Amino acid sequence: xxxxxxxxxxxxxxxxxxxxxxxxxxxxxxxxxxxxxxxxxxxxxxxxxxxxxxxxxxxxxxxxxxxxxxxxxxxxxxxxxxxxxxxxxxxxxxxxxxxxxxxxxxxxxxxxxxxxxxxxxxxxxxxxxxxxxxxxxxxxxxxxxxxxxxxxxxxx
Amino acid sequence: xxxxxxxxxxxxxxxxxxxxxxxxxxxxxxxxxxxxxxxxxxxxxxxxxxxxxxxxxxxxxxxxxxxxxxxxxxxxxxxxxxxxxxxxxxxxxxxxxxxxxxxxxxxxxxxxxxxxxxxxxxxxxxxxxxxxxxxxxxxxxxxxxxxxxxxxxxxxxxxxxxxxxxxxxxxxxxxxxxxxxxxxxxxxxxxxxxxxxxxxxxxxxxxxxxxxxxxxxxxxxxxxxxxxxxxxxxxxxxxxxxxxxxxxxxxxxxxxxxxxxxxxxxxxxxxxxxxxxxxxxxxxxxxxxxxxxxxxxxxxxxxxxxxxxxxxxxxxxxxxxxxxxxxxxxxxxxxxxxxxxxxxxxxxxxxxxxxxxxxxxxxxxxxxxxxxxxxxxxxxxxxxxxxxxxxxxxxxxxxxxxxxxxxxxxxxxxxxxxxxxxxxxxxxxxxxxxxxxxxxxxxxxxxxxxxxxxxxxxxxxxxxxxxxxxxxxxxxxxxxxxxxxxxxxxxxxxxxxxxxxxxxxxxxxxxxxxxxxxxxxxxxxxxxxxxxxxxxxxxxxxxxxxxxxxxxxxxxxxxxxxxxxxxxxxxxxxxxxxxxxxxxxxxxxxxxxxxxxxxxxxxxxxxxxxxxxxxxxxxxxxxxxxxxxxxxxxxxxxxxxxxxxxxxxx
Numbered sequence: 193x194x195x196x197x198x199x200x201x202x203x204x205x206x207x208x209x210x211x212x213x214x215x216x217x218x219x220x221x222x223x224x225x226x227x228x229x230x231x232x233x234x235x236x237x238x239x240x241x242x243x244x245x246x247x248x249x250x251x252x253x254x255x256x257x258x259x260x261x262x263x264x265x266x267x268x269x270x271x272x273x274x275x276x277x278x279x280x281x282x283x284x285x286x287x288x289x290x291x292x293x294x295x296x297x298x299x300x301x302x303x304x305x306x307x308x309x310x311x312x313x314x315x316x317x318x319x320x321x322x323x324x325x326x327x328x329x330x331x332x333x334x335x336x337x338x339x340x341x342x343x344x345x346x347x348x
Numbered sequence: 349x350x351x352x353x354x355x356x357x358x359x360x361x362x363x364x365x366x367x368x369x370x371x372x373x374x375x376x377x378x379x380x381x382x383x384x385x386x387x388x389x390x391x392x393x394x395x396x397x398x399x400x401x402x403x404x405x406x407x408x409x410x411x412x413x414x415x416x417x418x419x420x421x422x423x424x425x426x427x428x429x430x431x432x433x434x435x436x437x438x439x440x441x442x443x444x445x446x447x448x449x450x451x452x453x454x455x456x457x458x459x460x461x462x463x464x465x466x467x468x469x470x471x472x473x474x475x476x477x478x479x480x481x482x483x484x485x486x487x488x489x490x491x492x493x494x495x496x497x498x499x500x501x502x503x504x505x506x507x508x509x510x511x512x513x514x515x516x517x518x519x520x521x522x523x524x525x526x527x528x529x530x531x532x533x534x535x536x537x538x539x540x541x542x543x544x545x546x547x548x549x550x551x552x553x554x555x556x557x558x559x560x561x562x563x564x565x566x567x568x569x570x571x572x573x574x575x576x577x578x579x580x581x582x583x584x585x586x587x588x589x590x591x592x593x594x595x596x597x598x599x600x601x602x603x604x605x606x607x608x609x610x611x612x613x614x615x616x617x618x619x620x621x622x623x624x625x626x627x628x629x630x631x632x633x634x635x636x637x638x639x640x641x642x643x644x645x646x647x648x649x650x651x652x653x654x655x656x657x658x659x660x661x662x663x664x665x666x667x668x669x670x671x672x673x674x675x676x677x678x679x680x681x682x683x684x685x686x687x688x689x690x691x692x693x694x695x696x697x698x699x700x701x702x703x704x705x706x707x708x709x710x711x712x713x714x715x716x717x718x719x720x721x722x723x724x725x726x727x728x729x730x731x732x733x734x735x736x737x738x739x740x741x742x743x744x745x746x747x748x749x750x751x752x753x754x755x756x757x758x759x760x761x762x763x764x765x766x767x768x769x770x771x772x773x774x775x776x777x778x779x780x781x782x783x784x785x786x787x788x789x790x791x792x793x794x795x796x797x798x799x800x801x802x803x804x805x806x807x808x809x810x811x812x813x814x815x816x817x818x819x820x821x822x823x824x825x826x827x828x829x830x831x832x833x834x835x836x837x838x839x840x841x842x843x844x845x846x847x848x849x850x851x852x853x854x855x856x857x858x859x860x861x862x863x864x865x866x867x868x869x870x871x872x873x874x875x876x877x878x879x880x881x882x883x884x885x886x887x888x889x890x891x892x893x894x895x896x897x898x899x900x901x902x903x904x905x906x907x908x909x910x911x912x913x914x915x916x917x918x919x920x921x922x923x924x925x926x927x928x929x930x931x932x933x934x935x936x937x938x939x940x941x942x943x944x945x946x947x948x949x950x951x952x953x954x955x956x957x958x959x960x961x962x963x964x965x966x967x968x969x970x971x972x973x974x975x976x977x978x979x980x981x982x983x984x985x986x987x988x989x990x991x992x993x994x995x996x997x998x
Contacts, residue, residue, distance in 0.1 A: 234431055241954070244951070244954060245954075245958070247951075248951065248955060251912070251916065251951060252912065254919075255911075255912055255915050255916060255919070258915060258918075258919045259915060262922075267922055267926075318701075319701025319702070319961070320701070320702075322958055322961075323958070323961065323962060323965060326958045326959065326961075326962050327962070327966075329958075329959075330902070330905065330962070333904075333905045333908045333909070333959070334904065334905075334908075336908050336912070337904050337905075337907060337908040340796065340908070340911055341796060341797075341800075344796050
């Protein structure tokens with residue numbers, strides 16, 4: 193049973209940590225955006241787009257958690273009994289997106305918040321503001337990739 | 349050539365026709381005016397010029413513009429027009445016919461009257477608001493005294509006594525009463541009202557006690573209250589003020605109705621605002637000219653296809669204009685206008701968001717479009733999402749009047765949707781796994797390694813293609829050896845390395861890589877003087893292979909995003925499946941499926957768009973693209989509020 197508990201710990205970490213990061217990042221952008229929208233309510237749509245960017249890490253985390261749940265049969269079947277080694281392996285596989293997701297969402301939130309400042313003055317440069325934030329997200333995508341490949345690579 | 353060829357035009361005409369010619373150019377909207385002062389011939393021209401003050405006529409126009417803007421703001425404040433979510437991105441303009449435009453612009457006096465009416469109403473509203481505040485404060489002040497049912501004008505001093513209304517802090521009351529009864533026993537103290545902070549009272553005392561009373565009052569921190577100019581009892585005064593407030597309310601309502609009547613002028617204001625703004629732009633454009641007493645001279649850029657139109661317009665509308673046309677000189681920077689035909693037009697928005705190409709660049713749009721199409725499709729890779737996206741984009745482009753980048757962006761999403769359908773069919777994504785139709789090629793969820801390789805292959809092709817474009821530019825610029833050494837060497841070296849890791853390509857790969865490496869080692873230091881440095885720079889250049897590696901590895905995001913779309917969709921489906929079974933469950937399931945898939949569509953489209961753009965900007969453009977050009981900004985009619993339909997009604 194220990195193996196399954198470790199695997200579930202992996203699920204929890206993968207969902208919780210990037211979720212915290214995204215909540216922080218999205219909140220940060222929301223604060224800047226609210227300031228800009230006070231001056232110009234018509235910028236709501238543009239700022240909302242920027243605010244959505246640091247939210248993807250939380251989704252990546254949920255995604256990873258979901259794949260693990262499918263693999264170990266928590267949803268859609270009987271739960272597979274896992275050895276402690278298998279459980280540890282799944283826990284390890286969850287770590288890349290858990291850790292990178294947490295931090296990258298925070299930093300991406302900061303970049304996107306600065307982008308809100310950019311479009312406050314130059315609304316036509318929304319594309320550039322988005323790209324700056326997306327540069328940060330790259331690393332979350334890579335971590336997600338590593339986690340997914342690890343999970344798919346493990347034989348249950 | 350998608351970068352439109354630019355011609356330099358030099359125009360000379362009589363001063364009398366200046367306004368008319370500028371008007372023609374503005375209406376035509378195909379000429380970018382260049383400041384004559386930055387012209388190479390400026391030194392010569394300068395001596396001919398008479399100094400002028402183009403600002404002299406600006407200021408009355410600006411005043412009128414400010415007035416109209418004020419009125420629009422005023423109306424917006426009282427009767428706001430809200431923009432919906434889509435309009436915040438695309439803007440919303442009133443569309444009117446040219447005839448209507450001309451009619452509106454002619455109603456100059458009416459605008460002035462309406463402006464005056466708006467200002468009058470606004471000023472009165474401000475006065476009313478101030479008076480309301482005053483009345484409310486007055487009532488607050490008087491209210492504690494309302495139990496004093498004496499007419500206020502009767503509370504006054506006589507020859508022998510003095511009467512005062514006063515306030516004392518609550519904690520001082522005991523001390524005050526004690527002192528009064530001890531030292532001034534002839535005084536009369538009457539409490540009017542009291543709360544936890546202060547006590548209001550009436551005090552009557554003989555004049556001879558005045559010094560004593562003053563001393564007592566001072567030590568108890570008593571402050572006298574006076575109500576000059578009020579007659580009748582406090583209750584009456586409050587009632588009167590309430591009545592006044594009521595009257596103000598009524599007047600405000602009447603004014604509000606008046607403002608609502610003025611609202612019919614909003615359309616007129618909007619048209620007039622745009623008209624004035626364009627007149628102002630015309631005046632400001634005159635600052636680019638060189639002028640003598642009798643003639644003026646301007647320089648500008650016009651796209652070659654629009655040249656014939658310009659010549660014809662000037663021939664017809666201006667008698668004295670002389671137009672000279674030149675090609676841009678070698679190395680002269682000209683403004684960049686991108687023009688792509690057919691489907692690639694939509695992808696132009698991706699280039700434009702990055703920035704204009706320089707005068708030496710190729711337009712990257714048609715080169716990047718196929719890769720953008722494929723990458724976007726791989727990221728979204730769902731037939732149903734693609735169909736929804738394309739349908740929405742199609743409806744938007746039909747229903748809404750979009751122009752410029754907004755239109756291109758919507759078209760881009762339309763093409764992206766088509767691509768997602770294509771890759772959805774190949775990879776078996778139909779709302780994730782909701783509709784069980786097998787993949788035509790393979791499902792990345794079953795075989796992620798294979799999908800990773802597909803992503804890398806897309807990356808290698810695009811990066812190679814980018815290097816090829818740079819080689820082409822080198823050859824075209826007359827540097828074929830640069831193309832051979834720089835791009836050729838890398839092609840050989842990288843292809844060799846790739847062959848090395850493929851089964852069966854080892855031997856050829858080894859020699860190709862060695863040959864490529866040798867070319868690079870021997871040539872990459874060719875700008876150095878010292879032979880040792882030449883060799884060192886050559887060897888060091890091999891380190892750039894990490895750049896190539898990271899470029900290609902970056903394409904692994906295609907796999908990640910492709911899986912993300914599919915897995916989130918499956919997650920939604922799984923959760924929906926758990927609810928099925930009863931009628932309530934089925935209803936909840938449908939709600940959950942609809943909400944979940946819409947959410948996933950929005951998030952996945954956003955991710956696909958931004959990550960695909962990034963691949964173009966960072967991994968592709970840096971191979972050959974210089975950027976930093978100046979976008980073509982023609983002198984034209986610019987409007988903020990209205991769109992004048994250009995079909996001539998008259």
